[in-house]
Amino acid sequence: MTKEQVNHIQETRRILKQFSRKRGNLIPILQEVQGKLGYLPREAMLVIAGFLGIPAIDVYGVVTFYNQFRLNPPGKHSIRVCLGTACHMKGGYIALDAWKRRLDIDSGETTPDREFDLDTVACVGCCTMAPVTVVDDKPQAQVEPTKVDGILLSFELEKEKASKENL
Ligand code: FES
Structure with missing residues (x-):
């Protein structure tokens, strides 16, 4: 087991101390754990299933059903395409x-x-700018494929600049 996985298990156990072992607590627990870890890793879901005394597949089923839950660690930059x-x-x-x-x-x-x-996200409230992509919480207007390239290029340039400054 990696150090990161051990850390996830410890954080999850710490959070579980605030909850009783009721199945109805599953969603609030998942929200709390995701809030702390940024996503719901496999090891955290197993600890939660054990705590509530339910099969791990039930926890996984809820996580994949609701859009708010993530199975993958978040990236440094978040890209949310409005649909x-x-x-x-x-x-x-x-x-x-x-x-x-x-x-x-x-x-x-x-x-x-x-x-x-x-x-993807549902309407973010700036429809006149459609099609919108929210990049790191900032809505970007009229995001067509060429603009996607432009946004990615600006991130690349920023990264290059940062790595030169760190030399
Ligand atoms: S539909 Fe309203 S911002 Fe995309």
Whole structure:
């Protein structure tokens, strides 16, 4: 077991101390653990299942059913593609497809270097800017494939600059 996994188990056990062993506590427990760890790793789900006395598959079923839960660690940068009605009409899926291809991951996944995670959201309230992608909590307007390239390029340049400054 890695140091990270041991740490996840310890944090999960610490959180469980605030809860009674009622199945109805499953969702609040998952929210709390995800809030602390950033996602729900396998080892945390096993500890939770043991604590509530339910099969691990039930915990996994709930985690995969609700959009709010993540099975993968978050990336350094979060990419949220809006698929609300206005964005959908203006090509939200084209933007999503461009992000998927450029990052080489699916929605709900994180790049292997943990730089980016990709997900979809419902309307974020700036429909006049459609199609919108929320990048690190900042809504970006009219995100078409070329803009996806531009955003990724700016991250690359930023990273390059930071690594030069650290030399
Ligand atoms: S539908 Fe995307 S911001 Fe409203």
